[in-house]
Amino acid sequence: MAKGDHGFSIGIDLGTTYSCVAVWLDQQNRVEIIHNDQGNRTTPSFVAFTDDQRLIGDAAKNQAAANPNNTVFDAKRLIGRKYSDPIIQIDKMMWPFNVVADINDKPMIIIKYKGQEKLLSAEEISSMILMKMKEIAEAYLEAQVKDVVVTVPAYFNDSQRKATIDAALIAGLNVMRIINEPTAAAIAYGIDKRTNCVGERNIFVFDLGGGTFDVSLLTIKDKVFQVKASAGNTHLGGEDFDNRMVNYFVEEIKRKNKVDISGNLRALRRLRTACERAKRTLSFAVSTCVEVDALFQGIDLCSSITRAKFEEINMELFVECMETVDRCLSDAKMEKSSVHDVVLVGGSSRIPKVQQLLQDYFNGKDLCKSINPDEAVAYGAAVQAALLSEGFKNVPDLVLLDVTPLSLGIAVKGDLMSVVIPRNTPIPVQKKQIYGTFKDDLTSVQINVYEGERTKASDNNLLGFFSLSGFPPAPKYHPFDICFDIDVNGILSVSAVETVTCYKNEITIINDQGRLSAEEIKRMIQEAETFQAEDKKFHRKANAMNALDAYVYKMKSFLKQEDIKLKLLSQEREEISSAITKAMNLLDGKNLHDDGDVFEDYLKELANLFEPIMGKFG
């Protein structure tokens, strides 16, 4: 298994709607996708808060409809972004939970937990999901997990990557490497095809998930992965196909039953669940039934839909996907015939029509679909985790290096972008460049660091700024060195040094705008531990209450037995009955007792009373 310096190491695909965890099994020479406590191989990226507990994964998603304001999802859409980011402003309108800005314009999610309002950052929500994935792995491995490879979309910028690392830190994980999702998928397939992975290979990764669509063109050459181009739509995926089917049935019900269910949220929700199930069935059957009892005003929905109809109502969206594929290839200036492999990722890439359109587009090329599309990214991350750990004999020496997704540089006179590290440079990398002051007698210069491809610096994304100050006044063009350093995770540090005069000044910035400070991370780690302790306490209490309840049931059944009724002394009957009443009062007043001790203690007391009496009757 993937054993790093601190124990086992795993790969986590931290997805927008679902997450997945995997581990490399060295002796068996394969990757294991680890199932969760519900037996599912992917876990909803959902966290919910109630009056008495916190829920993560399936349990959180299952109660979402009943507790919409306190069920948080889509944290990945928030992470590493500013509240004022137009993307957040649009997404916010679709979330049932509330998001506000803190004083640094960082988005904070408002939730109510145990009757109290709390503000949580996207990093904290993501850390809870990561912690759940860690626990899933630990339960399977029966060992502690510390080291992890986490995947992020290829388009994630520096602050989104850093915020993801922070989330892992809060979860008590050590991030060995952050890798791009398409790179991970390509690594997953690289295992099967490593023998012909020589020379340059062009890989097209088509990732159609529940709510997002990403395509990337990668090239592997000399152990370096390059993202040549990427494109996508952050709001296109399985949920849109479900919605189209929902609308189709709303219209059918209008026609057939003369009622409009579109204003009834509960009916729509139940219909959506049935449609999602039908959609999955249509990926292997040519038609399926859609049935919902008492959907609206006592009306049962009992209908069916064919695969052809499903394809017809969604064709516009499928075509949009293909247009995006075409745009990505033209951005990369690559002919489709030059693509060696087309890799399918994301649950919605199972839809036969999508596969057919994609295969037709690539002139009949076979698609890589032997690995479950919703597991391919975690699969690749697990291989990468094993590669970065020690003591593996069988893990193949696969391509490891990533590249910078965007050019990085500073603003120079005239608001021009001066690139220090060009886009697609393999990382890790360190580059130095000499600049000069732009005016006579300056004693300080402000350095604005940008990422992007635009000529005008301010059209690019400002990553951070700092000033180099305190040097003596000098004529124009007085030189200073700027050094850009990107580590293996794509994280950037920038430093500036004034070297000519005896007076030296050096400042290093680590782009930390909007990033959590060390104190904040420390506080959040403590809070995460508190949350975990409370979860444990809650489960202990729930288990103790269940055990007491079961024991009361056993005692009641005992009293009901005819032969016992005859043989039991009246004093014994009274003792048992009053003990049962006390137990039931204790269970009814469950909120009065915050921990399981009271129930555990009383169960012992009951057993002491009851076991000897029961023992007399064999």
Ligand code: AMP
């Ligand atoms: P992901 O985010 O990659 O896990 O993808 C989840 C999406 O894939 C959801 O919208 C699912 O409804 C969809 N999905 C999963 N399995 C299938 C299938 N067999 N056919 C069509 N869509 C599917």
